[in-house]
Amino acid sequence: MAEPVVRLRDLTFTYDPDVVALQDLYLDLHPGDILAVFGANGAGKSTLCYLLSGIIPNIYGGTRMGEVRVFGEDPWEHPIHHSARNRAIVLQDPETQLFMPTLEMELAFGPANFGVPREEIRERLGWALKTVGLGGLDRRNPKALSGGQKQRAALASALTILPGLLILDEPTSQLDPLGSTEVLEALKEVVAGRDLTTVITTHKVSEMEGLANQALVLHRGRVALQGTLEEVISQVDRLEEVGVQAPPLRQFFHLVLPGPESNSSDLEGAAGRVRELVDGGRLEVVAPVGTARRAPARPAAPLLQVEEVTYAYPGNPPVTALRDVSLKVAESEFLAILGQNGSGKTTLVKCMVGLLKPRQGRIVFRGEPIARMSVGQIATRIGMVLQNPDYQLFSVSSEAEIRFGLDNLGLDPREAGERTGEALRLLGLEEHRGVFPFRLSFGDRRKLAVAATVAMGPQVLILDEPTTAQDYRGRYLLADIARDLREREGRTIIMISHDMDLVARYAERVVLMLDGRIILDGPPEEVFDQVEVLARTYLKPPDPALLGRMLDDLGVPRGTLTPEQLASIFRPGTGVA
Amino acid sequence: MRTVFHYIERDTFVHRLHPMVKLLHILLTLGLIVVPYWPTLRDLAALLVWLGLNAVLGTVARLSLRQFGFLAKILLGTFLFILLTQGFMYRGETPLIILGHLAIGGGVDLVITREGLFFGIILCMRMLTAVSALPLFVSTTPVSSIMAVLTSLRLPPTFSFMFVSALSFTSMIFEMWSTILDAQRLRAFDIESMNVFRRLSRAYVPVLTPLVLMLFRKGNDLQIALEAKGFGAPGPRTQLEVLRFTWRDGLAAAGLVGVFVLCLWIKYA
Structure with missing residues (x-):
């Protein structure tokens, strides 16, 4: 058999000074192989991608033991621009990978760096855009594309290098279901009938069915399972042990x-x-x-009322994001809001917390319009945790982070201290009290953002996409905390999510939005039974x-x-x- | 702010001009405002002629003043400051407004002089002339053409790329800034309702901490994306866009030089 495209032997990699990221790894990949790599956050998936692409050791340093060969070459012996001639990587966040002002320039960037003739670049460009389903958009600014289109554009820009090895590091983790489907369809088109060796890391095991032929499960840098995809995903218990969720029907x-x-x-x-x-x-x-x-659900008094709200973002022409929306949220309710990006979910909750002010209609909390409330008054009634916690952390320690909001409310130091201690305890962050927030793990940063919000005592807690970029266990972390708050303290929870499994497990009421309107509202059993209506919003009930x-x-x-x-x-x- | 530094796609004479001609316009603008000057009516007239040219070019390019609202706000504040300081500080002879007398040292008269005010006006006009030229280049030239023209001037690809990245990061910073302000409002911290002094003493540090840290992270991701696509590979880089200099561009360049010479004549004749 010909020499493998990827050959790893007894590979151990340690980030300086002593963080072991991969240990005793063996792997052979041949032309046409498609390897799915699973594992919880911190399992070593991204490190493997960086090693294969040459980002390690050229950008990130560390110590390697064992053998790494990609196309017969050791990445330690070549600069990254040499490796980039035959392998390409697509990263998690589409935003940072697209840096040129037009798709044409974006896709031409790689081959242009290698001096590929202009006419050939144009041919590759047309082919790559067509393959990922973005034909005709070559003059479009990548920033103006949807999430799924952006990630497909990143995929297309990797393809124009004509790589023999394509590496994708969680390409769908930040996308909505429509975007994920678009990217996976494009990927199937890319690999079909080609001898392209592909490595894909993901948390979503079911996405790999019908795509990958091999699978590798990493757990704390070590191999937990390895074999064909079928062999690996049939090990439901073992997957669960290492924080990987088997497809729902396999679980059943x-x-x-x-x-x-x-x-x-x-x-x-x-x-x-x-x-x-x-x-x-x-x-x-x-x-x-x-x-x-x-x-x-037991009938309860309305706590928060959205009354015939219409909101349009300024522009030429203005973009109407909410159209005459009315909604009553009861005390102690667990409500999930579903819908594709652009359906109006985030605009609706931003109106609820006063970040956006609707031109028509009003939002009422316990009978009082929030338009008449100050920023502080709203924050003590309705709290919201953003998708990315890093925008919400401003202080030098976890303790100071929680105190930040309490000080803005003008609480006396004794009460602020008590509330801070209680919030740290509630979220299990006591041992991180003095730690600089940006030094915490992503999961703990999310918990800290919740703690800082909960400490202000809001009756309503809004979680915006709590599962984005999270592994299986991390996905449930915030939802578990929210459920606890509801059950123990009677708080009302509103959760925006694309994760059908999460909504099915936690919500007692589901609101479905499309084009700025609420099109379904009811218990999850009823909403998920409306398969045709859900399909209009590119959503699918749980399997x-x-x-x-x-x-x-x-x-x-x-x-x-x-x-x-x-x-x-x-x-x-x-x-x- | 974003629209000031963004290409606005239109099909106008100015948009179709060769970027070299637009670069020439910027160079001539800078030339006009750096040549020695005196606060005279002639100097003001020369600046007005060039500003008029910029206004005509802006109209032909269908750039609306509303696009520059943010820039105008900053400029208005700056102009007010310049007019006041020059009015008071410039050693003029003709008092225009006498505000009073301060008994400091030997005594200071608080007088705005006519010469001081005129000097301030000239300074403001020079600033306005310089600033008005930039959108005429950036808003009417696709970045691909800007990169092509910078490359044709034999500037290293790193320089062209830095220019493009700066434009991209500008809009990213504004989006991040806005999200951080939203997050702070959610924690009862309303920077927009604070006065300037409170903002300086209390507000900006909590905004800048996440902003700077996230920009470092984005910068790191950008480095990975660039280098993984062979940025910095040895050998010549392919230039995708080919720019062609036509007779219309030649005429436009000659017209610009003609107006420039006219302005110099008004100034010095």
Whole structure:
């Protein structure tokens, strides 16, 4: 067999001074191989990408032991512009990868650096844009593209180098479901029928089905699982142990029939398999219709009311983001707002906290319009945690960070001290009291942003996209905290999210937005049952809900939103071997 | 601020001009305001002629004054400061406004003189002339053409790229600034309602801390993105855009030089 494109032998890499990022790694990749790399944050996925692309050792330094060969060359022996001739990397954040004023210039940047003739660059440019589905947009400013388009543009700009090795570091982690789908479709088009070796890191295991043929699971720098994709993702328990979430349908099968069986993750296959198991007597449906539904939420007094609000961003012409929106949020409710980017979700919550002032309509908190409240008054009633915590941290220590808001409220030092201590305790940050916030991990920075908001005592807590760029466990961190606050202190939670699984597990009411309007409002079981309406917003109910619908005729009730709920409908039958 | 330094896509005579001609316009503008001057009506007339030319070019390029609202705010404050300080400080002979007498040292008369005020006006006009030329270049020339013209002047690619990055980072800084201000309002900290002194003493440090740290991070990411695409590879770099100098560009350049000579004649004749 020809020499592999990537060959790692007993590789250990340590960032200076002593942070071990990868340990005892062996890997061979041949032309056409597509490797999916899974692992929690800090598992070593990005380090592997940097090693293969030459970013390590050329930009980030460290100590290596063992062998690294990419196209037969050791990255330690060549400058990065040499490595860049045959490999390309697409990073997580599309914003920082697109630095040119037009797509044409962006895509030409790589080949132009290598002196590729002008006509050939134009040919590559046209091909790459067409391949990723951005044909005809070559004069467009990349900053004006949607999230999915930006990441596809980053992919196209990697392709114009004509790499033999394509490395993608969490290419969908910051995208909404539509953007993720666009990028994955483009990627399938890119790899189809080519001898392009590809390495993709991701937290979303189910995205790799039908794309990758090999998989590697890293845990604290070491290999936890390695093999074909099928071999790896069928290890549901082991994946769970190392903080990687198996696809929901795999979880379902694992719950109803634990064991090393190979089960389909696609809906059609899964439905067929369940029927086969039921027909063979290995599974029985036990729950009568309707048992999966949650008890209806108790009626409660409206706390926050949005009354016929219309908002338009200034411009020529103005961009209307909210159109006559009305919404009542009750005391102690856990509400999720769904919708694609640009549907008006963030504009709506920004109006709720007074960051935007609607021209028409009003927002009322306990009967009082928030337009009449000061910034401080709003902050003590409605708190909001932004998507990126780094914009919300301004102080020299975690303690000072929480005190920042309390001092702005003019609280006396004793009370401010007590509230600070309580918030640190509530979020488990006591040991980081004196630490500079930017030295905390991403997860802890998010917790600190919540602590600083909660300390101000708002009755309503708004979380904007709490799962962005988070691994499996990190995704649930803020939602768990929010649920605790609701259950223990009766606070109202409003959560904006694209994560259907998260919404299915936590929310008791779901609002769906499209083009600045609310188009669905109800319990998650009802909203997720409106498959056609959701499809208009490019959203898809969780897989267990769809599988439940497909198994209607077996007596499976509607509204089974999580693998656990769906599994509770079945029990092993007498036909179990 | 963003629109001042952004290319505004239109199909006008000014947009179609060769960037070298627009660079010549900037050079002539700078030339006009750095040549020795005296606070005379002739000097003012020369500046007005050049400003008039800029206004005509701006109109032809369909640039609206509203686009420069932010810049105008900054300039108005600066002009007011210059007029007041020059009015008081310039050693003029003709009192225009007498505000009083300060008994400091041997006594100081608080007088705005006519010569001082005129000198201030000339200074403001020179500043306005210089500032008005920049959007005529940046707002009417695609960055690809700017890079092409800088390369044709044999400037190193790093220099051209620094120019492009500066434009990109300017808009990024404004977006980040705005998000940080929002985050602070959520914590009951309202910088916009504070006066200048309170802002200086209390407000800017909490804004600058996340801003600077995030800019370092973005800068690092940008370095990775650039170098991973072969930036700095040895050998000649391909220039995608080919610029062609036409007879119209020649005529426009000659016209600019003609107006420049006219201004010099008004100044010195």
